[in-house]
Amino acid sequence: MLVLLLYMAFTVIMTWPIAGRLGSHVPGRNGDTWIHLWTFRWMKDALLTGHSPYFTNLLYYPTGSSLIFHNIAWVNIAAWLPLQAIFGEGTAYSLLYLAVIAFNGFATYLLLRDLTGSTLAAFFGGAVVAFWPNILSHSDRTNLILIAWIPLALLYLKRFFDHKRVQDAVFAGIFIALIGLTRWQLLVMAAPLIGLMILYQLVTDRANRTPRSLGLLALTGLLALLIMSPFLLPLLDEWFTFEEAAELLEDEQSHLTDLVAYLVPGRYHPIWGSAIAGFYNRFPTPNSVFYVGITSLLLLILGLTTRWPQTRIWLLAALLYLLLALGPELHINGAVIRLPMPYSLVAESSFIKLIKKPVRFNVLLSIPIAVIVAYGTDTLLQRFRTRWQKVALTSILVVLILFEYITIYPMFPLEAPAWYSELAQEPGEFGLLDVPMFPNSVPNKAYMHYQSVHGKPIVQGHVSRTPSEATSFISQVLLLRKVRFEKMEVLADEIVNVSEQLRQLAEANIRYIVLHKNLLPQTELAAWRQWLTHQPYYEDDELVVYRTDPQGGEPELSLVRTTITPTMALQGSTISVGANWYARSDVERDYEICLSLTDAEQQGQSMCEPLAPTWPTGRWLSNELFFTNHKIDLSPYLPKGTYELSVTLIDSGNGDVAGQPTPIGNLVYDAIPRVFTTAEPQVTTNYTWDDAISLRGYDLSYLNDGSLAIHPYWQALRRMDTSFTNFFHLIDPGSGQIVAQADVIPRGWTYPTNWWEQGEVVEDRVMLSLEEVPPGEYELYVGWYDIDTGQRVPVHSQNGDPVPDNSILLTTVER
Structure with missing residues (x-):
């Protein structure tokens, strides 16, 4: 009993602050705690x-899900x-977690005392x-880390x-059965040992x-099966009759163990954890700890x-679990070593796939390691004569191991948003979409935790090996199917008929949509x-809650609300106009929307397009809500100033x-900074393209990386309706082949020619890589073309003559 009490005391220290936050928090890092608590409550x-x-x-x-x-x-x-029943649900869960840690240590102690003959x-x-770092890093999984039944078996x-x-x-049969009843995966993992x-x-x-020994051994197995059968038979029956059973087996082979991770101290250690956390990022499973300890x-x-003689079989067991934990690829300090791994031989086995993640074998690696360590400790203790010396040495070793293994424990608060408590008082059964x-x-x-508070069904959740029929309703409703994987920012244009989506939810008895402010970006x-x-x-x-059966406000087709994004823009940029509509009666006509920008002098621009091309207004029904989104490409020539935006149908x-x-x-409309004077280029020219673009000169320079920097000075002779593409070709005069080229929209694809104002000078910088160009003399040509048609823009020489091939020879270049 003293041994168990000591383990319990050490557990309180090693898992602090769990004991200090009983009733207000539960241990956990990635949310699996909420799954276990929900499952406990459901059972x-x-x-x-x-x-x-x-x-x-x-x-x-409303479909529901099998939990088999x-x-x-x-x-x-x-x-x-x-x-x-005594302490409350949250406190009971934390107490259970603490008990599991201590019980693991005590059960292993009983095995090791029998093996070594040494209590210390x-x-x-x-x-x-008990305090194996990999076990402590599983702060969410009490059913994975309760391994005490294995040393007892x-x-x-x-x-x-x-x-x-x-x-x-x-007793061996009983404890083997308890392994399976703790977690079926644990039984599969324990089977090799x-x-x-x-x-x-x-x-x-x-x-x-002998026949008697073999008969009793068979009794052990039969007894274990008999105890497990009430729980195992329904699972096996479903497995052999369920057509998609094989699809439920997931082998997440990316969850591997890096060999170096066994030597790297824990990333959650209170002293050196923060300093070493970055080192873990090179490992394939960076959030778990595999440290064995010096x-x-x-x-x-x-x-x-x-x-x-006593440890060789345990070494074999340790190597077996080590190889399984490493997975199908050998990772050493973040690098993949191309060696065939034993795990690959069993990777397609249903039993291995049932375990899902190779790293989970590290939990049981602790047992053979502990056996060998206990034998080593016994050898060390035998060098001391008195009992007090041995106790003192054991105490020092325990303190050392606790110091190496101690971790900062993550905690989740048990509190839930206040509205859920109010919701629990609302009568009737109906669903929520979180x-x-x-x-x-x-x-x-987390939604599963909240569900336990309000008691109403939720549209999603988390079930291990979720059967496909559970998500059938989600697949049928466009809104649910889309937002499960994409953001509403992207989907708003696609899902125009708001009322249609809300109606489908309301008809399925889903009453509320709950937006979680802390989980959604602004x-x-x-x-x-x-x-x-x-x-x-x-x-x-914390929350914004909407009903799925809202009532509209204005009679007839009306504009309920609009947003303009952004409200300050630069010439040539794009703004977005979002519009919310309500129809009290069926709409019999298809409408176009016209958006007009006008300033105080009635200058401006307008654009018209179908109001809702994917769901025309002729299909809009009474009391329906719709959202439409429209883009306006602003003219690069509108004067600077404030413009009023209006909507017409x-x-x-x-x-x-x-x-x-x-x-x-x-x-608020701002002007593009424009320049109308030409700097002094190294080379002055006067080439013109279609009486629209003039090359006033250029600079050339060679960079250290071997590139050729071309700095042209363009001038717009008139406004243009087309965005032309500028090309520079470096040509071998002997073969006529292009050896290097650059095709660009000026200023890094940000300043198209249809934004240029008449008389404006546009300086640009074009990089031409010469890395693969052999030494020699080459000719540099320049021109423009329409990317939509591929046609080059006609160009005239400095004498006004048309130029064949519509490209100008600028200069020769030495490489």
């Missing part, structure tokens, strides 16, 4: 109501149920497993082989191969060199507000104007 409710635990409509509403392949930690749930060595080895298998007692075989130990005993000792490594070497909604992301896991939140059109049903500092069929122009806002 409690299923037991109390008699509902099947294997199906829920609280997630992926979900990670249900039956053992953890059984331990949590009485705790939550066993205590130290138990500490290695190994302990009673050892005792069975030593004494051939029935009770030992029975347990199988290797059984095989070793059968091969090395003939007495273990103290453990030294004792492991001592154990192997001094207790080889936004943002991304598949398999942390927000979806631009995305603004896009949702604009698209939804109507006023929020509720808003506070025109009947597409007869051209009649519907109503009066509606002012929607102002645009």
